[in-house]
Amino acid sequence: xxxxxxxxxxxxxxxxxxxxxxxxxxxxxxxxxxxxxxxxxxxxxxxxxxxxxxxxxxxxxxxxxxxxxxxxxxxxxxxxxxxxxxxxxxxxxxxxxxxxxxxxxxxxxxxxxxxxxxxxxxxxxxxxxxxxxxxxxxxxxxxxxxxxxxxxxxxxxxxxxxxxxxxxxxxxxxxxxxxxxxxxxxxxxxxxxxxxxxxxxxxxxxxxxxxxxxxxxxxxxxxxxxxxxxxxxxxxxxxxxxxxxxxxxxxxxxxxxxxxxxxxxxxxxxxxxxxxxxxxxxxxxxxxxxxxxxxxxxxxxxxxxxxxxxxxxxxxxxxxxxxxxxxxxxxxxxxxxxxxxxxxxxxxx
Amino acid sequence: xxxxxxxxxxxxxxxxxxxxxxxxxxxxxxxxxxxxxxxxxxxxxxxxxxxxxxxxxxxxxxxxxxxxxxxxxxxxxxxxxxxxxxxxxxxxxxxxxxxxxxxxxxxxxxxxxxxxxxxxxxxxxxxxxxxxxxxxxxxxxxxxxxxxxxxxxxxxxxxxxxxxxxxxxxxxxxxxxxxxxxxxxxxxxxxxxxxxxxxxxxxxxxxxxxxxxxxxxxxxxxxxxxxxxxxxxxxxxxxxxxxxxxxxxxxxxxx
Numbered sequence: 148x149x150x151x152x153x154x155x156x157x158x159x160x161x162x163x164x165x166x167x168x169x170x171x172x173x174x175x176x177x178x179x180x181x182x183x184x185x186x187x188x189x190x191x192x193x194x195x196x197x198x199x200x201x202x203x204x205x206x207x208x209x210x211x212x213x214x215x216x217x218x219x220x221x222x223x224x225x226x227x228x229x230x231x232x233x234x235x236x237x238x239x240x241x242x243x244x245x246x247x248x249x250x251x252x253x254x255x256x257x258x259x260x261x262x263x264x265x266x267x268x269x270x271x272x273x274x275x276x277x278x279x280x281x282x283x284x285x286x287x288x289x290x291x292x293x294x295x296x297x298x299x300x301x302x303x304x305x306x307x308x309x310x311x312x313x314x315x316x317x318x319x320x321x322x323x324x325x326x327x328x329x330x331x332x333x334x335x336x337x338x339x340x341x342x343x344x345x346x347x348x349x350x351x352x353x354x355x356x357x358x359x360x361x362x363x364x365x366x367x368x369x370x371x372x373x374x375x376x377x378x379x380x381x382x383x384x385x386x387x388x389x390x391x392x393x394x395x396x397x398x399x400x401x402x403x404x405x406x407x408x409x410x411x412x413x414x415x416x417x418x419x420x421x422x423x424x425x426x427x428x429x430x431x432x433x434x435x436x437x438x439x440x441x442x443x444x445x446x447x448x449x450x451x452x453x454x455x456x457x458x459x460x461x462x463x464x465x466x467x468x469x470x471x472x473x474x475x476x477x478x479x480x481x482x483x484x485x486x487x488x489x490x491x492x493x494x495x496x
Numbered sequence: 497x498x499x500x501x502x503x504x505x506x507x508x509x510x511x512x513x514x515x516x517x518x519x520x521x522x523x524x525x526x527x528x529x530x531x532x533x534x535x536x537x538x539x540x541x542x543x544x545x546x547x548x549x550x551x552x553x554x555x556x557x558x559x560x561x562x563x564x565x566x567x568x569x570x571x572x573x574x575x576x577x578x579x580x581x582x583x584x585x586x587x588x589x590x591x592x593x594x595x596x597x598x599x600x601x602x603x604x605x606x607x608x609x610x611x612x613x614x615x616x617x618x619x620x621x622x623x624x625x626x627x628x629x630x631x632x633x634x635x636x637x638x639x640x641x642x643x644x645x646x647x648x649x650x651x652x653x654x655x656x657x658x659x660x661x662x663x664x665x666x667x668x669x670x671x672x673x674x675x676x677x678x679x680x681x682x683x684x685x686x687x688x689x690x691x692x693x694x695x696x697x698x699x700x701x702x703x704x705x706x707x708x709x710x711x712x713x714x715x716x717x718x719x720x721x722x723x724x725x726x727x728x729x730x731x732x733x734x735x736x737x738x739x740x741x742x743x744x745x746x747x748x749x750x751x
Binding site for chain 1: 626
């Protein structure tokens with residue numbers, strides 16, 4: 148004989164009501180509370196171990212000596228540079244952590260695309276001489292490791308003696324009492340000049356925010372800026388702004404007809420300082436702790452200084468280093484027919 | 497000139513003729529087939545290197561993006577170069593006239609090498625087509641290393657580039673190759689090749705020498721010790737010096 152317990156019916160109704168109430172407005176507060184007690188973690192480090200692959204992004208545009216152009220070797224297409232050596236150290240540490248070999252899946256893509264790929268979850272991290280301290284809404288939502296390179300920053304180069312002298316004279320004229328603030332001083336030093344920058348780099352974001360009295364030319368890459376300056380098409384480029392270590396390397400080894408803008412003391416003119424770091428997704432907590440620790444240990448052992456010295460001070464040709472220590476790149480993930488691109492005048496600000 | 501003839505005759509006697517004078521074992525026919533196949537494979541790799549050399553200026557043109565040097569274009573030029581050198585048309589290899597004796601093993605392996613070479617050129621497109629980058633290190637030697645490695649992976653016949661002073665440790669000669677290279681380096685340039693049975697007659701080794709031509713000397717010539725564009729010290733060689741060899745290792749129990 149069937150029996151019906153009315154209390155059981157009531158329990159179902161109560162449960163249903165509770166479920167609905169949680170699903171209605173205000174449920175966000177409950178979720179937030181739960182996250183506060185037990186933060187949602189995607190365990191991206193565990194995911195890397197499970198798939199035995201780490202997806203690393205790098206800029207296809209060369210940022211010598213951090214990332215050199217992709218080159219062919221006896222082993223196929225390879226990319227090399229300071230950032231690549233750092234990437235290898237991270238891969239090695241990941242292999243040790245996971246207890247099995249972790250292979251890199253290197254995405255060599257345009258600099259501007261690195262941020263969107265990371266946002267879309269297609270990359271675990273990227274390394275391309277990216278300054279961690281750039282105040283710009285375009286850099287919101289990303290997280291950075293501890294710096295692996297401290298002496299970066301934004302500087303400028305020119306091929307004309309008179310431009311270098313003009314900038315120095317402008318700086319001298321500002322030795323007033325009280326002195327103007329640094330940002331104003333920089334703006335005045337470069338006032339009226341035509342300045343080329345690579346789009347979406349720290350130099351671009353700095354110039355757009357702070358150099359209102361200069362004419363801005365946006366380039367797809369640093370080589371494009373050189374090409375545009377060489378072609379002497381209007382408007383003639385007076386100064387190229389960019390990452391100081393990259394510019395210093397270029398004028399010392401590749402474009403010896405250009406020189407760094409300097410102060411009267413002979414020291415390079417820095418518009419700001421930049422600390423280069425590995426870029427990861429904001430919610431990649433475990434991976435960030437892990438990468439921070441790798442960099443900390445490298446620094447503590449003096450290896451970071453050694454890596455910097457190898458790439459910035461030693462005399463070498465990158466194809467040889469690419470052959471012996473370069474990373475293979477995933478050809479399918481490289482921009483097809485990489486073109487150094489062009490330059491165009493920025494819209495009036 | 498007389499010395500060169502003596503040297504070539506000596507090479508022929510030492511490595512080619514003498515093994516045939518000795519009692520003929522049952523695999524003699526296979527050996528002839530393997531040797532001709534090995535010779536043609538080495539020639540084909542040499543032709544591929546030449547095609548890359550002929551396109552070097554285009555490949556390193558920093559002002560041009562898409563170079564149009566596709567795997568298909570490379571194949572066309574390779575087939576043409578090989579036909580000029582051997583009279584064999586790889587495009588019609590299965591219907592080669594009886595007047596040209598082509599071993600069936602060669603009919604199988606030559607197209608396989610062309611395929612491996614095309615794969616290398618296909619994978620190198622991302623490097624070749626970079627605009628704004630001049631030297632890309634896609635040169636005869638790096639093409640050859642990859643093409644030989646890929647072919648050897650898929651075949652029991654091993655193809656290799658080697659030299660006494662290799663820049664790439666993987667191209668280090670083994671004992672046999674080193675002894676032949678030393679022997680060749682003391683002799684004048686000749687278009688002969690060395691063929692010998694090793695492993696108690698189980699393996700055929702063919703060594704085809706490569707000599708420096710003026711185009712190679714930008715990186716391998718004088719002044720000795722100066723770094724070339726790729727960062728390796730120049731070896732101080734001269735036009736006509738022995739550069740190395742293409743070697744083929746074929747087990748005689750191929751079928």
